[in-house]
Amino acid sequence: MSLKISDESSWQKTSFVKVKEESLIVIREYDEEKHKVAVEKLERLCEVGQRGKPCLVTDLLGDPLCRIRHFQLHVMLVAEYGEDGEVVGVIRGCVKTVTRGNSAYVKLAYVLGLRVSLRHRRYGIGTKLVEHLEEWCKQKGAKYSYMATDCTNEPSINLFTKKCGYSKFRTLTMLVQPVHAHYKSISSNIVVLHLPPRLAASIYNPIFANSEFFPKDIDLILSNKLNLGTFMAIQKKYITKCDPKKGIFPPSYAILSVWNTKEVFKLQVKGVSPIAHACCVGTRLLDECLPWLRLPSFPNVFRPFGIYFMYGLHMEGKCGKKLMKSLCGFVHNMARDEGGCGAIVAEVSKRDPIREVVPHWSKFSWDEDMWCIKNLEDIHEKCGPFDWFNYRSSSSMIFVDPRDF
Structure with a gap:
């Protein structure tokens, strides 16, 4: 299905994506009173749509902004559909100042929490949410933007690398x-x-x-x-x-x-086979019966934790x-x-x-926690002093901000 995007580029103004002749997508800043319930519903529906195999479901504890509100500069955008303003997409972002290596600092945007309704995917909504968030981040002085996802999340990686101009940057280990x-x-x-x-x-x-x-x-x-x-x-x-x-x-x-x-949030494992579930429960029962063995029993991750x-x-x-x-x-x-x-x-x-x-x-x-990065500056400036892509830090360490997690 072809999409017609308006020429309006400022994130502060209304942006329209024509999905059908009579249907409009509007991207605007999150309003807690108007959007909170709808965003929570969208988050739950997106999690359900991923359950073809065991998955980790995230509960934001009733606060859609909880993952970004600890940053001084943060924003949340939503995509509304149709005359009723149904929320069909959401994205979060923040701007912070971090080291690039060798004590050099740069303003960096972090993109997270991108969700698009299953019924409205492949219409370019995710791309427009990213573009509008990037525009907001540039206005706040960000020189780069990055996102993180699992290496197996091909739809997310393809969206950012093939449509939004991001490059695979660092791969970290989750312990x-x-x-x-x-x-x-x-x-x-x-x-x-x-x-x-x-x-x-x-x-x-x-x-x-x-x-x-x-x-x-x-x-x-x-x-x-x-x-x-x-x-x-x-x-x-x-x-x-x-x-x-x-x-x-x-x-x-x-x-x-x-x-x-x-x-901030609770996690819960869902979609596990009955056998795997029984084995996990069995380790706890065995540990209760034989506590002197000090068995590393498996915690109950099938309820929120x-x-x-x-x-x-x-x-x-x-x-x-x-x-x-x-x-x-x-x-x-x-x-x-x-x-x-x-x-x-x-x-x-x-x-x-x-x-x-x-x-x-x-x-x-x-x-396989993949970080992808993008230079938000003009193309002719990419070979300037902030060319992070061709730069390798002298340190082996990457500081992972706990607010990003």
Whole structure:
């Protein structure tokens, strides 16, 4: 079916897509009073449409803006259809300042939450939502725009790379550790320090200065109510010899921060076969009958659950690996005590040595989180100082913003 797009390009004005002679698609900014119920319905319908196989369903806890409202610059656009204004598409985005490597900062847009009604796909609605969001981001000063999706999500990748001009950029590893009934043991020779936000920011800044995607507003992230804290693991024998406030660190240490996503959204696994479901239940029953075996029973992910997201992971020294494993165990125990938390998750660069250290279950982790990026500047400027495509950071680390997750 052919589409006729109006010449109107500003995101602030009404844009029309002629699907049929008498039918119009209008793209406008989200109005909570007018659109909230319809957007929630669209989100649920899109999830149902993906259930040809087991899938992870996301519940935004009644707040369509929850995944972006922690960014200072954010927007949500909807696509309305027909005279009744039926919501048939939605997209979210934000703008932040991040490192490009070697302490260079650039304004970057993040595109997420693109949904189009099953009945209205292949009409170019998704493309127009992306274009209007990009226009908003450019007006806010963004030089680049990026999105993230699973490498197996061909429709999403094709939309962005073939129709919207994005390029495949980085592939990250998602490490997932289910939370089970037993505590992780931590050596008595290891001490875990809880660092205040300002001190944590002062430690993170030099560590990630040469990395990619490290946010300039890290202090706001660390002081956010969803941040459960920044923790540093050191050997007990150095407890009186180090003073992080003065920049005095032991020969070996590990550091990370924890973000409480279960206050933002809940996840639920659906579409699993009865056999797989029974096996998961069986591990919990066996663990209850034989608790002394300390079996890593599978948590109940078939009802809504939350996760803790670990970010800012870094280790130093010959004992760094052992300290990082203990620190991850500490976070697991936090999640177990809190309740309602089904997993702890970390996302890291494939070149980051931390990837081989963080405890995880390989069957529930994957190496295929694809990031795609686009230069939003004019074509003749692409060979200028912000040509990220031909630039390779000297650091192996990529900082994953917990607000993106």
